[in-house]
Amino acid sequence: MPLLKPDPTFYPSPRLAMQAPPEKYAFVAALNPPGSKLNDALLVIDVDPGSRTYGQRVGEVKMPEFGDELHHFGWNACSSALCPYAPHPHVERRYLVVPGLRSSRIHIIDTKPNPRKPKIVKVIEPEEVFARANYSRPHTIHCGPEGIYVSALGAPNGDGPGGIFMLDCETFEILGQWEMNRGPQFLHYDFWWHLGFDTLLSSEWGTPNMIENGVQTDLLLGSKYGHQIHVWDLRRRRHLQALDLGNEQQMVLEMRPAHDPTKAYGFVGVVVSLKDLSASVWLWHRNNGAWDLKKVIEIPAEPADPEKLPPLLKDFKAVPPLVTDIDLSLDDKFLYVSCWGTGEMLQYDVSDPFNPKKSGSVRIGGIINRTPHPKKPNQPLAGGPQMVEVSRDGKRVYFTNSLYAAWDEQFYPDGVDSWMVKLDAGRDGGVTFDENFFLESSDYRVHQVRLEGGDSSSDSFCFP
Amino acid sequence: MSGLWPWLVIFGLGLFHGINPAMGWLFAVALGLQEQKRAAVLRALAPIALGHALSIGVIIAAVLAARVSLPHHALRIGAAAILFAFGFYRLFRSRHPNWVGMRVGFGDLTLWSFIMASAHGAGLMLVPLFLASPTVGDAHHIGSHVTMEQTCALGFANFNAPSLLTASVAVHTLGYLLTTAGIAILVYEKLGVGMLRRAWFNIDLVWMLALMITGAFILLF
Numbered sequence: 219m220p221l222l223k224p225d226p227t228f229y230p231s232p233r234l235a236m237q238a239p240p241e242k243y244a245f246v247a248a249l250n251p252p253g254s255k256l257n258d259a260l261l262v263i264d265v266d267p268g269s270r271t272y273g274q275r276v277g278e279v280k281m282p283e284f285g286d287e288l289h290h291f292g293w294n295a296c297s298s299a300l301c302p303y304a305p306h307p308h309v310e311r312r313y314l315v316v317p318g319l320r321s322s323r324i325h326i327i328d329t330k331p332n333p334r335k336p337k338i339v340k341v342i343e344p345e346e347v348f349a350r351a352n353y354s355r356p357h358t359i360h361c362g363p364e365g366i367y368v369s370a371l372g373a374p375n376g377d378g379p380g381g382i383f384m385l386d387c388e389t390f391e392i393l394g395q396w397e398m399n400r401g402p403q404f405l406h407y408d409f410w411w412h413l414g415f416d417t418l419l420s421s422e423w424g425t426p427n428m429i430e431n432g433v434q435t436d437l438l439l440g441s442k443y444g445h446q447i448h449v450w451d452l453r454r455r456r457h458l459q460a461l462d463l464g465n466e467q468q469m470v471l472e473m474r475p476a477h478d479p480t481k482a483y484g485f486v487g488v489v490v491s492l493k494d495l496s497a498s499v500w501l502w503h504r505n506n507g508a509w510d511l512k513k514v515i516e517i518p519a520e521p522a523d524p525e526k527l528p529p530l531l532k533d534f535k536a537v538p539p540l541v542t543d544i545d546l547s548l549d550d551k552f553l554y555v556s557c558w559g560t561g562e563m564l565q566y567d568v569s570d571p572f573n574p575k576k577s578g579s580v581r582i583g584g585i586i587n588r589t590p591h592p593k594k595p596n597q598p599l600a601g602g603p604q605m606v607e608v609s610r611d612g613k614r615v616y617f618t619n620s621l622y623a624a625w626d627e628q629f630y631p632d633g634v635d636s637w638m639v640k641l642d643a644g645r646d647g648g649v650t651f652d653e654n655f656f657l658e659s660s661d662y663r664v665h666q667v668r669l670e671g672g673d674s675s676s677d678s679f680c681f682p
Numbered sequence: 683m684s685g686l687w688p689w690l691v692i693f694g695l696g697l698f699h700g701i702n703p704a705m706g707w708l709f710a711v712a713l714g715l716q717e718q719k720r721a722a723v724l725r726a727l728a729p730i731a732l733g734h735a736l737s738i739g740v741i742i743a744a745v746l747a748a749r750v751s752l753p754h755h756a757l758r759i760g761a762a763a764i765l766f767a768f769g770f771y772r773l774f775r776s777r778h779p780n781w782v783g784m785r786v787g788f789g790d791l792t793l794w795s796f797i798m799a800s801a802h803g804a805g806l807m808l809v810p811l812f813l814a815s816p817t818v819g820d821a822h823h824i825g826s827h828v829t830m831e832q833t834c835a836l837g838f839a840n841f842n843a844p845s846l847l848t849a850s851v852a853v854h855t856l857g858y859l860l861t862t863a864g865i866a867i868l869v870y871e872k873l874g875v876g877m878l879r880r881a882w883f884n885i886d887l888v889w890m891l892a893l894m895i896t897g898a899f900i901l902l903f
Contacts, residue, residue, distance in 0.1 A: 222884045230875035300878060302709040303781045303794065308884045363782045414716050416785045453783040479784070480716055680784065681875045682715050 224307035227671040228297045230681040232477035232548040235297065238610045241669040242266040243276075243333045245314060246638065247288035248662035252623060256661060258286045260316055260327060262334055263638065263657060265616070265669070273640075273655040277334040279327060282341060286318025286325075287623055290666045292359030293676055294326075294366060294387050301363055301413065301680035309387065313339070314668065315366055317356035320430070320623075322347050324356055324368075326390050333670060340390055348374035350392040351383035355426045358408050361387065362678060363452075367396060369409050369420075376426040380406025397450075401457030405444040408472050408486075411452050413680050414479030417509075418450040419502065421470045421486055432624045435530065439492065441465040447473070447486055447502060449509045461511045463500060466492040470500075474546040474553070474675070476571075480682045483571050485514075485553055487541040495519035495534055497541035499555060501571050514574050517541065520560050522586045528631045537585050540629070542621055543605050547612040548674050552577065552647065554606050558621055559629065561587050561602040563641070565649050577647030582639065583619055585629055591639060593656040601626070601634040607667040608643075608674035615641040615649060620663035636663040688811050688837035692850050696857025699734070699804050700865070702885050703878070705858075706730035706795055707866040714870050716784060723870050727863050729788045733795025734804065735855040741805025742850055745812045746843045754815070758900055761809050765897030768803050773890040802886070803893050808854065810900045812838075812846075830899070 229235035244263040250256040262277030281288070294313040299306050314336070316325040322344035327336045348354060353370035360367045366385035372378050381403070382396040397403075407423035422444020423429065428437055437443060445467045449459040463470060467488045475484030482504035490497055499515035519536040531537065540559035546552070546568070553574065555564040561584020566574040581589040588598035601619030608615050618638045620626055626634045640655035657664075668676060699705055710730060714723035749757055781794055799805070814831035838846050869875065 220884055220887065222887070224879055224882050226879070228879070230878050234876050234879075302703070302712040303783060303786075305704045305708065307878070307882055308886070364780055414784050416783050453785075480718065680712055682718075 220308040221310060222308070224300065225295070225309065225311050227311045228300050228307055229677070230297070230300050230679065232550075232679050233682070235610050235672065235677065235679070236548050236612060238671060240266075240611065240614070241609060241671055241673070242269075243670040244607075244616060245291075245329070245336070245668045245670070246618065247291055247316065247665040248659070249287050249289070249620070249623060249665060250285075251633065251663050252627065254661070255284075257281045257284050258288045258318065259662065260288065260291075260314070260336060261662070261664065262336065265614075265640070267654075273657055275657065275659075277336065279336045279338060281318070281323075281325060282338065283321065283323060285321055286323055287320035288316060288665065289319040289622075290358045291316040291668060292366075293361050293668070293672070294390075296361040296672060296677040298362050298413065298678045298680065304363055311672070313390075315359045315368070315385065315390070317359070317368065319355055319357055319371075322354045322356060329670075342390065342392065346392060351395055353381060353383050353395065355380075360410060360678070361676075362411065363413065365393065366390075367409070369406060371406060371423065371429075372426040376430070378404045378406075378425045380404075380425065382406075382409055382420070396455055397457070398455040399457055401448075402460055403448045403457055405446075407444065407470070410473045410475050410484070411678065412475050412479065412482055412484070413452075413678055415482050415504070416451060416453045417482075418452040419473055419475065419484065420448045420450065421473050422446055423469055423471060429622070430624055432628050433530070438468055441468065441492065443468045444470050446470065447511070459509055461502065461509060463488060463511065463513075467498065468492060471542060472544050474544055476550045477546065477548050477674075477679060478550055478682050479680055481550065485544060485546060485568070485571070487544040487555065489540055489542060490538050495536050495538040497539040497557065499541065499544060499553070499574070503571070512572065514572060515555065515566060517555070517557060517564070520586070526586055528585065528629055530628050531585070540602075545606045545608050545674055547608050548610055549612060552608075552612065552643065554608060554615060556603040556606050556617065558602040558604050560584050561589055563603040563606065563615075563617060563649070565643070565647060567647055578643070578649040580641060580649055580651060591637070591656045592651050592653045599635075599637060600630045600632065601636065605666045607669060609669060610672055610674065612674075613643055615643055616667045616669070617641075618664040618667060620665055623663065626663070634663060635660055638664050638667070685837045685839075688834040689853055691811060692808065692854045693857040695807055696854040696859075697861050699799070700858045700861025702802070702889065703882055704798055704802065704886070705804070705862065706734065706798070707862045707869070708878075709791070709794070710862070710866040711870045711875065712784065713786070714866075715875070720867075720870060723866050726791055727859065727866070729791035730795040730862060731855055731859045733792040733797075734799045734858055735851050736792070737796045737799035738805035738808060738854055739847065739851045740800075742808060742812055743847055745809055746847060749813065749815055754813070758813055761813060762897045762900040765803075765806050765809060765893050765900070768806055769890040769893030769897065772803070773887070773894075802889060806893060807896055808850070810896055812850075813900065
């Protein structure tokens with residue numbers, strides 16, 4: 219039923235969204251580690267510091283089938299419903315669209331009336347995804363001007379091309395492929411947009427066949443994983459421009475455009491450079507009507523004793539930082555960069571996007587360091603900072619430690635016991651651990667975090 | 683004086699249509715904010731008004747044409763059925779028109795406004811005013827009970843079809859433009875878009891109910 223007033227979690231602008239009340243719950247995708255017989259689940263975490271169960275698991279909804287590999291997920295509707303050209307602000311932000319990256323099954327989960335007891339209300343079977351979208355391995359979800367956009371890593375047979383398909387935001391019917399003309403685009407991973415410029419951008423990882431059996435060194439050393447981003451006309455669904463970061467830049471993942479729709483720039487993270495195992499963050503920006511790229515952050519590899527390195531890395535005698543996720547605060551001021559290899563979460567002040575300044579950092583986990591959390595200072599931790607989410611007001615930063623089941627063991631051969639932590643961020647930069655928030659999870663690996671009411675990567679805005 | 687009454691209704695419905703954020707003022711504000719110029723708000727008003735005028739003009743022209751060829755009672759029943767069905771459908775299936783794009787020129791905005799007005803049935807709301815042929819107005823002098831249609835026919839008695847079309851579109855669009863421009867400038871300059879969160883009640887619900895009531899009105903009065 220339509221609401222009489224706009225959903226209270228919709229905000230016209232990112233500036234107004236920063237005044238939103240603090241979230242009380244976090245929803246976390248949880249997948250079963252290799253060898254486990256558990257079905258994947260969506261966990262509900264209490265993140266209200268005033269609650270007796272703060273920092274604990276307070277709800278869980280199990281997936282109906284085994285082996286989904288839940289990864290990224292998103293809301294049925296968000297602040298883009300206020301966009302002036304197709305306004306429909308009286309829908310509810312209520313359903314989470316939760317795909318299985320390995321199974322290609324998509325779950326629609328109702329978070330109301332009780333967010334501690336979410337319920338699965340619809341399941342889209344893989345065969346339907348294959349038949350209606352001719353894609354598979356659904357991944358990132360964004361609510362946007364034409365409904366729900368879902369990225370998919372490849373074709374049903376596990377090869378390319380990957381791309382984007384659409385879901386109706388009310389019936390959750392698959393509407394088909396988004397692209398009208400894909401030009402040279404073949405590999406796919408993440409996507410997002412600049413609504414004020416009618417522009418969509420997408421990034422590249424690899425086809426399902428290139429990733430599902432682990433990272434393949436021959437492909438990696440042959441520069442076969444993604445190293446480009448693609449610029450699209452959001453309105454006409456046409457490919458406009460491919461921007462190449464260079465063959466040595468391998469795996470171009472998370473895209474974080476400026477939230478302010480009048481700003482035409484954004485950041486994208488690169489996992490590894492073949493030249494020196496460094497990781498980097500690049501800025502895309504509009505330059506005389508076309509789009510351009512600039513490397514703005516480079517994070518060097520850290521030398522390490524080959525004895526302590528997993529087989530994959532022994533020859534390199536260094537730990538690569540492996541930037542696997544980044545997140546931008548709603549005021550476009552702070553960029554968080556996850557270094558999953560070295561075990562560091564970095565914060566940069568990107569007020570001047572061309573010249574980021576490092577403003578904070580914490581260490582936890584890491585292939586070599588295994589840095590503990592302050593709550594249990596004697597317990598070495600596996601995995602490293604990975605999926606990161608920032609609260610709308612920019613004051614709290616949550617992150618988890620698993621990457622992708624088939625890849626976790628290649629970098630952490632003794633397994634990735636999973637954890638989720640929280641940082642407090644200062645108004646002018648700087649981050650510290652919340653010592654009371656350390657959620658360990660031995661049954662599941664936790665992955666993407668979504669915050670109740672929205673977060674810094676869930677909503678897009680048409681007003682500055 | 684009663685001859686003025688239908689014109690006031692046409693003007694008033696224009697004012698009412700302009701209030702709806704989905705009818706244009708919000709788009710004008712967004713374009714102004716995107717370019718950070720008040721001139722962009724003002725520039726958007728002309729194409730938005732033109733698209734709206736075309737949309738209601740098409741409907742009024744269709745009614746004026748239909749009333750020449752169709753028997754009066756068939757026209758009334760047909761119009762009532764269309765209004766009621768449209769309102770009912772939109773009430774329960776509130777799909778927004780698929781339009782994506784903030785980079786819009788004059789032609790884009792005109793088309794957008796035409797689509798939005800048509801999809802909301804803006805022109806349909808005016809239909810009852812144009813159902814009666816001018817000759818029906820003569821009945822006014824005979825009976826003591828004056829119907830809505832007779833009043834309208836009296837108000838329009840001095841117009842032939844083309845001039846009635848032009849005049850009613852102009853009067854309606856003037857009312858529409860007044861609220862569209864007024865709200866757009868007020869929100870851009872003073873209120874800010876934060877007010878949307880509080881003030882954007884579901885006008886579509888009221889709108890669709892209005893269409894259904896108008897449909898019933900045709901048959902009852």
